[in-house]
Amino acid sequence: MSSPELVVLGAVLALVAAVAVLARPRGASTVEFYLAGRGVGTATNAWAICGDYLSAASFLGVAAAVYVSGVDGAWYAVGFAAGFVPVLLFVAAPLRRFGEFSIPDFLGRRLGSERVRLVAVGVVQLVILCYLVPQAVGSGITWELLVGSGVAGLDPYTSGVLISTAVVALLVAFGGMRGTTWTQAVQFLLILGALVWLAATVVAEGFQYGSAVQGLSAEPLANPSAGPDGTSLVTGQNQVRPTEPASFGEPGTRYGGLGQFALVVTLALGTAGLPHVMNRYFTSPTGTAARTTTAWVLCLAGAFYALAVMLGTAARQLLPGAVDDHPWLAELTVDGILVVPEHALPVLGRLYGGEAGLGVIAAGALVAVMSTVAGLLLASAASFGHDVYERHINPRATQRQAVLAGRLTTLVVACLAAVLALALQPASFSAAMPSVVATMVTWAFAVAGSALTPVFVLTIWWRGTTATGAVAGMTTGVVVATAVFVAGALADGGLLREVMVTPTLLAAPAAAAVAVGVSRRTRPPRDVEASWVRMHGTAADRRAERLARLTLDDARGPQGRGVHRARR
Incomplete structure (x- = not known):
């Protein structure tokens, strides 16, 4: 690596580390470590959620999917951005008003069941x-x-996987939610700035999106494919009109009509079940702040994905013509087309910004990875440290012991993820994937949207939801999603396979139906009305409910008051 790249990457990592140190937790309490004291402002939380959500799949994967698949790749951007619409409408405010630590904590307390908590x-x-x-x-x-x-x-x-994972795990273990919030906010501004710079650069060089799409659509879309005689370009078949070749500007490059719909549904429903995103709403001071934060996230995410789609298109149009003047590009391409689609943005950055430009984009990609990994590790720590360790393994744990358990959880989960990433190297996957990173992330959205989102929404909006119904729904969602995905992966192709590899369209209704059916045959928790007031009542209703709860806690003595303080 040359000096400019080292300088850019080093400066970015130093900035992130400095923010984490300066914003470290103020005390050794679980509320501070997991929720930053529930005092994160609207703008800061919106930036942090974007930093949490806009992962490698967004920064590298969306542009890569567009680069390979044209319009079909843009469905990833649509699904990722649309995911915050149901969050805004159905989840953000009631979730924060109820006010717990994590998704399992919310479900366990709302339904009055430790079994629900552990399954979640x-x-x-x-x-x-x-x-x-x-x-x-x-x-x-x-x-x-x-x-x-x-x-x-x-x-x-291997070096990239191990170093980035280790650095983020240590920063999260040290900084907790407060440090992670500020680092994610800064990281989002960095990656958005990197995209804005690159977009402004290619536009200044004469790139026009409309004419680029028209020009790329004038001939069949071909991509590198490995064969017995080496890697060569292969033209795909249009999945919507099978008699025609694939075209950059026409739907059907990768998915048929139903497959496109299934992909968007999987991504949109999955967002509301992502633990690292939903946990951020518990850090907002009020339900109104949570809803306002989501509105800002929609705007910021929409701008980000629009830039990613544009730059994926720019890379497809501009890189083939640059191969003759840049010998290093020939080593990464076949007839001007990148062998690894995720290289689209870094290569575009190097082409127009030299080694420093490559450093800016590559540093942005690493920052996007680090930001999302930080949120995931913290969500994992909250899920295990608070919901398992504090409640079941060591119910008498001190605050310091509980925080230590959370920190150790981040290190263990990070090690496991690194091991799996090394075992599942990109070269081992089929070239049929529009983007290895974006496709792999879709699996997480599928599980979340199938198992968590239906139960999550029912628990918030239906009084009749029961603990047994929630357990049955989550179990059904995981089993159906996994079985359908495996069956789809083994299928030869066709319409059925398109839906089965994005199984939320089938698994989520099954999970919801089972949850409703079982709940109708079992009894809801006794305090369902009090929970309903906390989530959906007016401010006056919630004050009355809180006063009644405080009166009851006082009647129980110091132990009751301690439970109330812990829940707050």
């Missing part, structure tokens, strides 16, 4: 692991391109 912990940890692995893969891909060499005898991909 299992599902949450599965979603987190499915999301962590592609982030680690993205860091390995970026390191491989940016640095090009390994450390301590390791190959570049």
